[in-house]
Amino acid sequence: MITQVTESLYNQLTRAYEEDCAVQAPHPLGELRKLAFERFKQTGFPTVKWEDWKYTNTQPLLNQPYTLAGADQPLHADLALAAIPGLDAYRIVLVDGVFSEALSDSVPVAGLTVLPMEKAADELAFTKHFAEYADKTDNPFVALNTALFKSGVFISLAPNAVLDKPVHIIHVAAAETPLFTQVRNLYVVGRHGEMEIIESLVTEDGAAQYLNNHVSEIVVHEGGKLQHYALQVAGESGNYLNHTEVYQEKHSLYNNYNCSFPGASFVRNNINVRLDASEVESHLYGIALTAGNQFVDNHTIVDHLKPHCESYEWYKNITQDTSTAVFNGKIFVREDAQKTNAFQQNNNMLIGEQSAVYTKPQLEIFADDVKCSHGCTIGQFDPEALFYLRARGISEAQARVLLVHAFAFDVTSRFANDMVRKYVEHLVEEGL
Amino acid sequence: MSTKDDEMLKELALEEYKYGFTTDIEMDIAPKGLSEDTVRLISAKKNEPEWLLEWRLKALRHFMKMDMPAWQNFTLPEIDFQDISYYAAPKAKPKLNSLDEVDPELLSTFEKLGIPLDEQKVLAGVVAVDAVFDSVSVKTTFREKLKEQGVIFCSFGEAVQEHPELVKQYLGSVVPQTDNVYAALNSAVFSDGSFVYIPKGVRCPMELSTYFRINAENTGQFERTLIIADEGAYVSYLEGCTAPMRDENQLHAAVVELIALKDAEIKYSTVQNWYPGDKDGKGGIYNFVTKRGICKGDNSKISWTQVETGSAITWKYPGVILKGDHSVGEFYSVALTRNKQLADTGTKMIHLGKHTRSKIVSKGISAGTSHNSYRGLVKIGPGAEGSRNFTQCDSLLIGDRCGAHTFPYIENRNRTATLEHEATTSKIGEDQLFYLTQRGIDPEKAVGLIVNGYAKEVLNQLPMEFAVEAQKLLAISLEGSVG
Numbered sequence: 024m025i026t027q028v029t030e031s032l033y034n035q036l037t038r039a040y041e042e043d044c045a046v047q048a049p050h051p052l053g054e055l056r057k058l059a060f061e062r063f064k065q066t067g068f069p070t071v072k073w074e075d076w077k078y079t080n081t082q083p084l085l086n087q088p089y090t091l092a093g094a095d096q097p098l099h100a101d102l103a104l105a106a107i108p109g110l111d112a113y114r115i116v117l118v119d120g121v122f123s124e125a126l127s128d129s130v131p132v133a134g135l136t137v138l139p140m141e142k143a144a145d146e147l148a149f150t151k152h153f154a155e156y157a158d159k160t161d162n163p164f165v166a167l168n169t170a171l172f173k174s175g176v177f178i179s180l181a182p183n184a185v186l187d188k189p190v191h192i193i194h195v196a197a198a199e200t201p202l203f204t205q206v207r208n209l210y211v212v213g214r215h216g217e218m219e220i221i222e223s224l225v226t227e228d229g230a231a232q233y234l235n236n237h238v239s240e241i242v243v244h245e246g247g248k249l250q251h252y253a254l255q256v257a258g259e260s261g262n263y264l265n266h267t268e269v270y271q272e273k274h275s276l277y278n279n280y281n282c283s284f285p286g287a288s289f290v291r292n293n294i295n296v297r298l299d300a301s302e303v304e305s306h307l308y309g310i311a312l313t314a315g316n317q318f319v320d321n322h323t324i325v326d327h328l329k330p331h332c333e334s335y336e337w338y339k340n341i342t343q344d345t346s347t348a349v350f351n352g353k354i355f356v357r358e359d360a361q362k363t364n365a366f367q368q369n370n371n372m373l374i375g376e377q378s379a380v381y382t383k384p385q386l387e388i389f390a391d392d393v394k395c396s397h398g399c400t401i402g403q404f405d406p407e408a409l410f411y412l413r414a415r416g417i418s419e420a421q422a423r424v425l426l427v428h429a430f431a432f433d434v435t436s437r438f439a440n441d442m443v444r445k446y447v448e449h450l451v452e453e454g455l
Numbered sequence: 456m457s458t459k460d461d462e463m464l465k466e467l468a469l470e471e472y473k474y475g476f477t478t479d480i481e482m483d484i485a486p487k488g489l490s491e492d493t494v495r496l497i498s499a500k501k502n503e504p505e506w507l508l509e510w511r512l513k514a515l516r517h518f519m520k521m522d523m524p525a526w527q528n529f530t531l532p533e534i535d536f537q538d539i540s541y542y543a544a545p546k547a548k549p550k551l552n553s554l555d556e557v558d559p560e561l562l563s564t565f566e567k568l569g570i571p572l573d574e575q576k577v578l579a580g581v582v583a584v585d586a587v588f589d590s591v592s593v594k595t596t597f598r599e600k601l602k603e604q605g606v607i608f609c610s611f612g613e614a615v616q617e618h619p620e621l622v623k624q625y626l627g628s629v630v631p632q633t634d635n636v637y638a639a640l641n642s643a644v645f646s647d648g649s650f651v652y653i654p655k656g657v658r659c660p661m662e663l664s665t666y667f668r669i670n671a672e673n674t675g676q677f678e679r680t681l682i683i684a685d686e687g688a689y690v691s692y693l694e695g696c697t698a699p700m701r702d703e704n705q706l707h708a709a710v711v712e713l714i715a716l717k718d719a720e721i722k723y724s725t726v727q728n729w730y731p732g733d734k735d736g737k738g739g740i741y742n743f744v745t746k747r748g749i750c751k752g753d754n755s756k757i758s759w760t761q762v763e764t765g766s767a768i769t770w771k772y773p774g775v776i777l778k779g780d781h782s783v784g785e786f787y788s789v790a791l792t793r794n795k796q797l798a799d800t801g802t803k804m805i806h807l808g809k810h811t812r813s814k815i816v817s818k819g820i821s822a823g824t825s826h827n828s829y830r831g832l833v834k835i836g837p838g839a840e841g842s843r844n845f846t847q848c849d850s851l852l853i854g855d856r857c858g859a860h861t862f863p864y865i866e867n868r869n870r871t872a873t874l875e876h877e878a879t880t881s882k883i884g885e886d887q888l889f890y891l892t893q894r895g896i897d898p899e900k901a902v903g904l905i906v907n908g909y910a911k912e913v914l915n916q917l918p919m920e921f922a923v924e925a926q927k928l929l930a931i932s933l934e935g936s937v938g
């Protein structure tokens with residue numbers, strides 16, 4: 024059932040789309056956008072009746088009044104919010120979903136192309152990969168994004184290029200009026216290329232309630248390696264719908280580190296990895312430390328289509344106060360994907376008396392010569408461990424921090440970048 | 456996969472279903488079709504009181520309004536509910552008082568199935584049996600002996616006549632008519648089933664058992680089982696089922712309700728061996744069953760054990776509502792599918808009371824081109840302080856065209872609860888096989904041994920007689936399946 028107010032957001036989006044069409048009549052993506060918008064119109068916004076949105080009610084979020092386009096770009100943003108101590112990186116800044124060339128570093132590195140999405144339409148990697156992956160899923164927010172996105176980041180790394188420094192993409196929310204933005208990214212790593220992308224989601228003081236609909240498509244070509252960090256350290260007015268779609272070729276490696284900290288009121292991450300070639304390796308790590316009335320939902324799909332691949336997934340949720348964490352991890356092993364090695368683990372620690380965890384680790388196996396396992400636990404502080412520490416003169420607060428650190432260690436210890444690891448460990452401490 | 460394996464898989468596929476014979480007996484079959492008249496006819500045949508008829512009609516009206524579900528992990532075959540006959544009973548004398556009055560044809564049928572209805576023939580009287588043939592209960596053994604202890608064990612029809620107050624109080628209290636589409640259908644047209652009542656403080660002196668047999672063509676079987684264990688009572692109940700080999704599919708939609716009051720314990724075991732269809736997936740039973748128990752009182756316990764080897768499609772989730780404090784729910788399952796069989800089964804554990812515990816052990820074995828799904832829900836309510844759940848669901852794949860799926864839903868709203876879930880998928884280990892063959896055990900027997908070992912944790916939960924039968928059933932079903 025669509026309520027009256029949602030109807031108006033729906034109408035608002037329809038009108039925005041039609042206006043877009045009228046203005047930029049021969050837009051190169053016109054046809055793609057049209058199909059995408061039709062797809063969105065067919066399904067509308069998801070409801071809790073949808074299996075994938077069972078625990079995630081987007082209605083209250085969509086019942087807010089939003090404007091769809093931000094004001095003119097500010098010339099400065101508080102980038103200290105996203106500062107990672109000791110990290111030396113190429114900095115890219117997006118303010119309210121719009122690539123800010125003024126605030127971003129120029130990247131004069133051979134083999135690396137960084138462009139605002141709206142200027143990337145002529146790039147070869149763009150024409151080849153744009154909307155080829157994410158749009159095949161049935162997430163209506165992806166369709167909406169394809170139809171309406173204005174900006175985003177396009178990164179293309181040439182074959183054999185190995186980047187010396189990570190690319191740090193900072194998404195700043197600053198608008199003082201409620202904003203619903205569509206951000207679209209495309210990251211392509213060429214053959215045997217290696218790079219690191221760190222994304223930070225931050226909110227400036229005084230920003231009004233906003234909803235960000237991020238869609239990222241990621242392609243890792245043969246032998247390429249990509250380390251991808253997503254760090255949500257936004258403010259309470261933040262609401263995020265993130266969809267990351269990864270496509271990997273032979274011998275490639277993709278690592279995703281997905282962290283959420285107390286802040287954004289609503290976070291929904293969809294991370295889908297398709298292993299459509301043999302000898303591919305993917306790792307998905309996640310930490311969600313929630314507080315207040317936060318809602319963090321991580322949906323992942325690891326789809327093994329070809330033999331001899333390996334995937335490894337480990338998600339940790341720590342819920343405080345009245346917050347809610349959702350985890351849904353799907354692993355598919357298709358008929359021909361023999362010799363697959365797939366592992367998935369989800370551990371949850373409930374600290375808040377009113378907090379809740381909903382988890383669904385799902386395995387679908389169609390091949391027999393595979394090794395697949397998943398595990399899931401839900402628990403709380405071990406009173407004996409607490410006692411042990413307190414008996415040694417450690418304060419209760421300090422003991423709790425230690426225990427949560429230990430709990431998160433399985434995931435934090437896998438971070439390839441030391442600076443990011445220390446930063447995340449610090450945030451875990453701070454978030455308690 | 457080697458040729459030898461292929462041959463063996465073929466053999467496995469062709470393994471005969473030894474209960475596939477039919478019994479030629481004069482039947483009283485209701486005309487096909489589903490309407491209020493059908494319900495009235497069944498109700499009249501069973502000489503039911505007015506309230507029960509009303510209850511049935513309410514269910515039917517609800518059923519007519521419902522849509523078929525679409526969430527299950529298989530394509531639900533189109534079932535023409537108007538093309539099924541909802542009542543089939545052997546034509547017999549109005550009331551059976553002794554074994555001599557039972558049609559000898561029926562007796563020999565159950566004899567062939569290995570279920571002797573003659574009390575003298577049963578070894579030392581370990582198990583009391585209620586034999587259900589199509590829509591009616593044929594004979595319940597050892598009734599008198601049970602009566603001495605106050606235990607009521609009879610067909611559902613008799614219970615309605617003789618103990619209407621108990622039936623009225625508990626019928627539909629765990630699985631309401633509106634629960635799901637097949638529960639609604641069952642509530643409208645159920646024909647017979649078993650009724651058990653164990654009075655306060657009584658430990659039922661023998662195992663109770665119902666044996667279900669579908670015989671007639673173009674009928675569905677809709678039985679209803681209601682088991683009530685009063686305070687401090689204990690009962691162990693077994694259920695077995697078979698059906699003839701037929702080319703068309705038949706529907707079996709049963710409802711089982713268990714009620715355990717304070718300190719009571721119910722142990723419910725099923726060995727399900729309905730006709731699974733032939734190797735091309737033709738024929739077979741659609742086994743769509745709603746089974747649920749409620750631990751109503753404190754310290755009560757309900758345990759489900761199931762060995763599922765039959766049926767073209769098995770679709771059921773025996774669950775436990777843990778309402779009483781310190782109550783315990785258990786679920787042990789072995790589901791074996793082969794050829795084109797489909798199974799979507801698992802359990803629901805709803806923790807409401809404080810310090811409730813549940814344990815789930817599910818072992819799926821898929822062979823051929825079959826698909827085996829585990830779907831489970833563990834739900835901890837906000838009031839379920841200190842609750843505990845342990846879930847283990849393992850899948851074994853034999854052959855490279857079958858599928859194993861797990862859909863565990865875990866919902867926790869209480870921070871003092873502790874939950875664990877683990878799942879693995881594997882094939883029969885080459886090293887295990889090598890170890891056994893190297894010691895002179897032929898590969899077929901070795902596979903049987905390994906699978907039985909794999910399922911041991913569940914089979915151990917079965918009462919002795921059933922465990923032996925189940926072990927044989929698994930071995931037969933898996934002969935030659937070196938993967």
